Amino acid sequence: MAEITESGLVEVFDRVQALVHKTPVLTSRLLDEMAGSTLFFKCENFQRMGAFKMRGATNAVQRLSKEQLKKGVLTHSSGNFAQALSLAAKQAGAKAYIVMPDSAPMVKRSAVRSYGGEIILCESTIEARERKCRQIEIETGATFIHPSDNLDVIYGNATATIELLQEQPDLEIVITPVGGGGLIAGTALAVHFFGKSCITIGAEPAIADDAYRSFISGKIETNVNVNGNQTVADGLRTNLGKHNFPIIRKYVNQIIRVEEAEILSALRLIYERLKIVVEPSSAVALAAVLNSPQVFKGKKTGVILSGGNIDLREILKRF
Numbered sequence: 125m126a127e128i129t130e131s132g133l134v135e136v137f138d139r140v141q142a143l144v145h146k147t148p149v150l151t152s153r154l155l156d157e158m159a160g161s162t163l164f165f166k167c168e169n170f171q172r173m174g175a176f177k178m179r180g181a182t183n184a185v186q187r188l189s190k191e192q193l194k195k196g197v198l199t200h201s202s203g204n205f206a207q208a209l210s211l212a213a214k215q216a217g218a219k220a221y222i223v224m225p226d227s228a229p230m231v232k233r234s235a236v237r238s239y240g241g242e243i244i245l246c247e248s249t250i251e252a253r254e255r256k257c258r259q260i261e262i263e264t265g266a267t268f269i270h271p272s273d274n275l276d277v278i279y280g281n282a283t284a285t286i287e288l289l290q291e292q293p294d295l296e297i298v299i300t301p302v303g304g305g306g307l308i309a310g311t312a313l314a315v316h317f318f319g320k321s322c323i324t325i326g327a328e329p330a331i332a333d334d335a336y337r338s339f340i341s342g343k344i345e346t347n348v349n350v351n352g353n354q355t356v357a358d359g360l361r362t363n364l365g366k367h368n369f370p371i372i373r374k375y376v377n378q379i380i381r382v383e384e385a386e387i388l389s390a391l392r393l394i395y396e397r398l399k400i401v402v403e404p405s406s407a408v409a410l411a412a413v414l415n416s417p418q419v420f421k422g423k424k425t426g427v428i429l430s431g432g433n434i435d436l437r438e439i440l441k442r443f
Contacts, residue, residue, distance in 0.1 A: 128279055130317040136279045137286050140182045143215060145171050147284070149291055152397045159413050161420040164295065165394075166288045169402045169432025173207045173239065176284050176307055176430050177271070181208035183280025184269045185216050193218040195265035200246075200253035202228040203359055204431055205271035210241030221266050223256045225249075231435060272304030273365025281310030288426050289318045297420060300428040301408045302326040302335040302379060303360035305368035307430060312375035325419070326372075326379040327412035329355035329387065334363050335372070336379045344369055356442060357387055359405035359431070380412040380419070387411050388442055394429070404439070406430045 150165045168176035185197060196219035199209050206222045213220035222241040224233065225248035236243055246256040261268055269277065284307075285298055298319070300311045312324040328335050332355045337345040346363050355361065364372065382390075391407035394400065406429040413420050413427065 128275075128313060133279060133282055133286065133313065133317055136183055137283050139186050140179060140280055140283055143182045143186070143212075144178050144283070146287055147171055149288060150398050150400070154397055155393065155410070158393075159420055159425075160417050160422065161413060162424045163413065163427055164288065164292050164425070165398060165427045165429050166284055167400060167429050168284055169400060169406065169429055171431070173204070173211050173235075174431055174433040175204040175208065175403075176281060176428070177204045177208035178211065179283050180274070180277030180280035180306060180310070181205065181212040181269070183283075184274055184276040185209070185212040185218065187276050188216075188218075188267060192267050195267065196221060198257055198260055198264070198266040198268045199223070199271060200257050201271050202232060204433055206232070206236045206241065207239055207433070209269060210236050210239035214240040219266070221260050221264065223253050223260070225253065229435065235433070270365065272306030272362065273367045274306075275367050278306050278310045278368055278371065279313070281307050282314040283310075284428060285311045285314035285426070286318055288428075289314065289322075292424065292426060294320060294424055295322050295426045296423040297323055297325055298426040298428065299325045299327055299409045299412060301357070301360055301405050301430050302328045303405065304362040305335065305364040305372055307428065308335075308376060309368035309371040311428060312371060316375050323377040324375060325377055325412070327409045328379055328381055329357050329360055329408060330381040330383050331355050332357070332361050333381050336381050338364055338369065339372070339376070339379050342373070355387070356384055357403075357405040357408050359403060360408065380416050382408055382411040382415055386415050390414060391439075392443065400429075401432045401434065402429050403431050403434050406432070
């Protein structure tokens with residue numbers, strides 16, 4: 125696919141806007157004072173199915189031909205993209221095959237089924253997921269759509285920041301969590317084409333800092349689970365891909381790492397001050413703003429809150 129242009133992103137925006145929610149932007153004077161910055165929170169936790177991933181899934185599905193839609197779509201995911209693709213396929217009249225690890229919680233399986241997705245379980249390894257997807261692809265002819273390393277998904281994700289910049293055109297920074305790279309790549313493209321004097325910054329857990337290390341080394345790095353030490357921001361445990369990494373290297377200014385205590389502190393602030401429910405992954409962006417005041421001081425900053433699908437019982441155990 126040719127490199128995306130400003131007009132190409134406008135076409136994407138026009139394609140998906142009737143099928144996704146225009147999410148609200150919230151502010152807090154207290155959080156502004158704490159950060160030394162003027163913050164604008166783009167609340168993708170209010171998106172359809174509860175996360176920004178609805179945008180990328182919708183664009184990818186809408187780009188398919190009628191013949192492709194007849195055969196359905198396919199992905200592997202245990203999280204938000206499983207739900208997003210199921211719903212995007214449903215509204216396009218297509219079948220969605222969702223490969224999930226057998227360790228996936230019942231609440232996540234139920235959510236996928238509620239949106240019409242057909243779940244196929246496999247072992248809890250990326251190799252098993254990919255192997256099962258290849259099998260289903262051969263058997264059904266379904267089109268595989270990667271959760272984050274698919275250009276149509278990336279371009280769809282960009283629409284969240286396009287909306288934010290339409291509302292706040294003078295933003296100087298947009299910061300977003302970094303997991304598989306689909307959100308920050310789309311954000312960076314939107315900032316590049318629609319921002320004025322604006323830069324993109326990523327935020328990542330220090331114990332899952334593959335994107336930070338990739339950014340430094342110039343090649344895709346992976347995470348190693350040391351002694352079961354996993355970040356509370358479970359949506360950010362995935363690695364960058366061959367399609368989003370070049371975009372990130374070209375258009376992202378820097379990636380900031382944050383500690384687990386900082387993530388939980390930021391999560392509590394969002395709950396208490398913005399009065400909204402978000403995933404720990406979303407709080408990583410605010411945590412980076414608060415722990416790096418020298419970067420954000422005096423700046424008008426857009427903060428992408430990526431989603432709000434949580435298991436409240438698990439979160440409460442952390443506090």
